[in-house]
Amino acid sequence: MLTRVDIANYRGFKSYRMEGLAQVNLIVGKNNSGKTALLEALNFATTGGDPLVLADAANRRGELIAADEGPRLYPDLTHFFHGHEITPGSVFTITPDNGYPRLVIRLIPLPPDSSLFDEAEDEIETRPVFGVIIEGASGIGSSASDLGLSPRGGLIFNPKARIRAAAATSMGTARPSLFIPTDSVTQRRLAQLWRQAVLDANQQDALAAIQIIADSIKQIVVLPSDGSSRAVPSLRDWYVITSEARRPVPLGSFGDGVRRLMTLALSLSRVGGGTLFIDEIDTGLHYSVMADMWKLVVKKALASNVQVFATTHSWDCIEGLSTLCQREPGLVNKVAIHKIDRALQNSVAFSGEALVRMLRSDIDPR
Amino acid sequence: MADTRDIPTLVVEGDDDQWVIIGLLDKHGVDMNPAFRPIKLAVAKDSSTGAKGIVPLLANMAIQIQLATDRPIGFVVDVDLSCADRWAEVSKCLVAAGITPPASCPPDGFIGRMPGRSFDCGVWMMPDCVLDHGKLEHLLKTLVPAGDPLWPLAESSTEDAKSKGAKFRKLDLDKATMHCWLAWQEEPGVPFGRAVTSNYFGHDSAEAKAFLRWLKILFNLNGLATI
Numbered sequence: 001m002l003t004r005v006d007i008a009n010y011r012g013f014k015s016y017r018m019e020g021l022a023q024v025n026l027i028v029g030k031n032n033s034g035k036t037a038l039l040e041a042l043n044f045a046t047t048g049g050d051p052l053v054l055a056d057a058a059n060r061r062g063e064l065i066a067a068d069e070g071p072r073l074y075p076d077l078t079h080f081f082h083g084h085e086i087t088p089g090s091v092f093t094i095t096p097d098n099g100y101p102r103l104v105i106r107l108i109p110l111p112p113d114s115s116l117f118d119e120a121e122d123e124i125e126t127r128p129v130f131g132v133i134i135e136g137a138s139g140i141g142s143s144a145s146d147l148g149l150s151p152r153g154g155l156i157f158n159p160k161a162r163i164r165a166a167a168a169t170s171m172g173t174a175r176p177s178l179f180i181p182t183d184s185v186t187q188r189r190l191a192q193l194w195r196q197a198v199l200d201a202n203q204q205d206a207l208a209a210i211q212i213i214a215d216s217i218k219q220i221v222v223l224p225s226d227g228s229s230r231a232v233p234s235l236r237d238w239y240v241i242t243s244e245a246r247r248p249v250p251l252g253s254f255g256d257g258v259r260r261l262m263t264l265a266l267s268l269s270r271v272g273g274g275t276l277f278i279d280e281i282d283t284g285l286h287y288s289v290m291a292d293m294w295k296l297v298v299k300k301a302l303a304s305n306v307q308v309f310a311t312t313h314s315w316d317c318i319e320g321l322s323t324l325c326q327r328e329p330g331l332v333n334k335v336a337i338h339k340i341d342r343a344l345q346n347s348v349a350f351s352g353e354a355l356v357r358m359l360r361s362d363i364d365p366r
Numbered sequence: 367m368a369d370t371r372d373i374p375t376l377v378v379e380g381d382d383d384q385w386v387i388i389g390l391l392d393k394h395g396v397d398m399n400p401a402f403r404p405i406k407l408a409v410a411k412d413s414s415t416g417a418k419g420i421v422p423l424l425a426n427m428a429i430q431i432q433l434a435t436d437r438p439i440g441f442v443v444d445v446d447l448s449c450a451d452r453w454a455e456v457s458k459c460l461v462a463a464g465i466t467p468p469a470s471c472p473p474d475g476f477i478g479r480m481p482g483r484s485f486d487c488g489v490w491m492m493p494d495c496v497l498d499h500g501k502l503e504h505l506l507k508t509l510v511p512a513g514d515p516l517w518p519l520a521e522s523s524t525e526d527a528k529s530k531g532a533k534f535r536k537l538d539l540d541k542a543t544m545h546c547w548l549a550w551q552e553e554p555g556v557p558f559g560r561a562v563t564s565n566y567f568g569h570d571s572a573e574a575k576a577f578l579r580w581l582k583i584l585f586n587l588n589g590l591a592t593i
Binding site: 360 | 372408410411412413414422425426429430432433435436482483484
């Protein structure tokens, strides 16, 4: 479990330390304070420096560069560096503790065997002008010929490195780590999580989660394939059996909160022993279910040994966590709240016990 | 409670402190309408016990200083019995927040800063950061209009009542006298804060101005131009 991380020259942070990290961490701060950037940095750290995490983050943020020709888009690595400027030798570092490797992401001269990239594309935009090395990583990026950077900052993967990484992942060498963005996960991802939950016999977790806000739901059913070529599962295949309707009801008939809670429960099951990142955890949820949502998250995190990092802007969400800590005092040492202010050099961390005192006294930690 | 605007907080012990300070600021030209006020006032409390006052204020002082990352924060405490003893309690909280306090509270109020921070935190000890046996009523006493004919009568009447078995604590003699005096105003028995805005009290004694000067410096209150 991470208890501290130091970040340098990364996004809005010239130099920043987060410490006092607990099993379940709630990160608060103003808009544009860097909460999501920190989640992404921690995600990168807990995967041991997987550049696909950076690519996913850039993709979510729309930080993409179009190829000069053709439809392809490349993750723009420029914005990961403090000041949005890159030159050969540019570096950002992420230094976690407790056995996670220190990661140094460095732009280097193009290595001699860069012809490997030629197999990817022959468009001029996709031809790297720099190499990118991730010192400390064990997967893609650990070798100087794995990653390149286009003239405009687009991150290019050497296809052979991708194949090697995919093999490593399938062999289970990577630590489980999942990032749930503000708008939850794609239908395809949710379906993948469900498949895994079925195989792990964890479907009841998802059912219990959505019963927090819809206790009439008695069972989740997913329609078997109709044999069509549609390979990507869709929400329209998902139904629930309720105590209120004679026929199954489409899951989509219920609000965003149901999908959010299902995603939380299934993700917690999926990343046992690993780390879960949840951006704006309260999305789609009514204030009255916050304490129960946190109970689901904290209990499952403890049971499955998952370290959780979540962000919020919501007073109700913070109050929900405090309420849970008051109801179950044994959890106060498992929970921490972190205020982020980029003008400082470190986050301000408080235990669950302090969180309870704050909320009892109407003190707003945001 | 959460505020829709992100403004600095002055933490006080009780409702009277809150409304008297709002009244004083208002009288000195600071717009304290919630939509425009430059600072908000918060009464220290613990909703689990219903307690307000010095206990929850000191219990949360270090937390609140640490949380005030992007704005100044201030605390107004009563001296109560001993200025030195109360300052010792405050000092422990400041130390817990990483601030090294002076041996005694400066007579013009304490203003200090956590290492690495860009904004100050301040402490005022009511009434004047020096006197023992001090609280809000002692500041209010300085705001009773000079030569007010009823004030000596309120003092002697309250003492007389005490000698005849009135149950208020001797410690609260000034408070009882103040309420006795307020009972004889045009609108009898208004709370302290309204007594300031209704001009029963004045608002510019030397003691009140010293307190407002501390507020002005801590929160950069440009509205207090004349202080």
